[in-house]
Amino acid sequence: MSHTPIDQLQAIINRSWEQRSSGLPTETRSAVEEVLQLLTDGVLRSAAPTGDGKWVTHEWVKKAILLHFAQTSSRVMRAGELSFYDKVETRRDWEESGVRVVPPATVRHGAHVARGAILMPCYVNIGAFVGSGTMIDTWSTVGSCAQVGANCHISGGVGIGGVLEPLQASPVIIEDNCFIGARSEVAEGVFVGEGAVLAMGSYVSQSTKIYDAVNGGAITRGRIPPRAVVVPGALPSPDGTHSTYALIIKKYRDDRTDAKTALNDILR
Ligand SMILES: CC(C)(COP(=O)(O)OP(=O)(O)OC[C@H]1O[C@@H](n2cnc3c(N)ncnc32)[C@H](O)[C@@H]1OP(=O)(O)O)[C@@H](O)C(=O)NCCC(=O)NCCS
Known part of the structure; x- marks a missing residue:
């Protein structure tokens, strides 16, 4: 994944947020993915201490997370060979369920x-x-x-x-x-x-x-x-x-x- 400077990511996310009702620009997807990876890596936080006992909230990070939901479809995810021991089946029929x-x-x-x-x-x-x-x-x-x-x-x-x-x-x-x-x-x-x-x-x-x-x-x-x-x-x-x-x-x-x-x- 390429490394876009944080201020550029922030600008893309804010722009995408403003435009979200009229369709997301192509730059949104990779910017959102980068933000999620930076969050995963702990490089970026949605709120962080400022050092003087206060906290700052990064609203644009929350927007990025919401944009992820807006632009991502659900897909089947598997978890290997999980097994259970029970008298009632666990439901796995979600693919066409709309849930x-x-x-x-x-x-x-x-x-x-x-x-x-x-x-x-x-x-x-x-x-x-x-x-x-x-x-x-x-x-x-x-x-x-x-x-x-x-x-x-x-x-x-x-x-x-x-x-x-x-x-x-x-x-x-x-x-x-x-x-x-x-x-x-x-x-x-x-x-x-x-x-x-x-x-x-x-x-x-x-x-x-x-x-x-x-x-x-x-x-x-x-x-x-x-x-x-x-x-x-x-x-x-x-x-x-x-x-x-x-x-x-x-x-x-x-x-x-x-x-x-x-x-x-x-x-x-
Ligand atoms: C019930 C709730 C939605 C508030 O509703 P509201 O319509 O805004 O209620 P108001 O703030 O107007 O309060 C009305 C009265 O109820 C009281 N009240 C409201 N919430 C209360 C609570 N959780 N515990 C005790 N009293 C409460 C208020 O003090 C007020 O009392 P008063 O009339 O004597 O002054 C809110 O308290 C709540 O429980 N939110 C849910 C949070 C949550 O579970 N989030 C999900 C996380 S996954």
């Missing part, structure tokens, strides 16, 4: 992942359903039979509980357009209504009290209303001796929530 599967995402046979979904390195268990346009982010698990709708973001490290063990009556259901914040857990067949947002670190089972601070303090369990924005909190015991973990509906989704939870199209 982007980032290694080492694992999906068991019997789980459906709709065209347009993106699987970061995650685990999708048998019987689960993942809707179109949904991203299952890194180290998330979609438990057996859990149902995740279209255009959801299941953020990093989220656990969506399964129903096979222990045996629960109904699976977790996450309707379309939901955002489940990082490291949250949704278990025991909890229902999350369309467009609802769970702030990071929200834990919910059938026992968790859900306090609606918007609508007069109603307390429910097992069901997050559509478009609710839910955050972790606590409710006092009747005798005031202690508090118990609860989820609090702080508001219903608005433009600010949408802006914070929007999916980045270029990564898709």
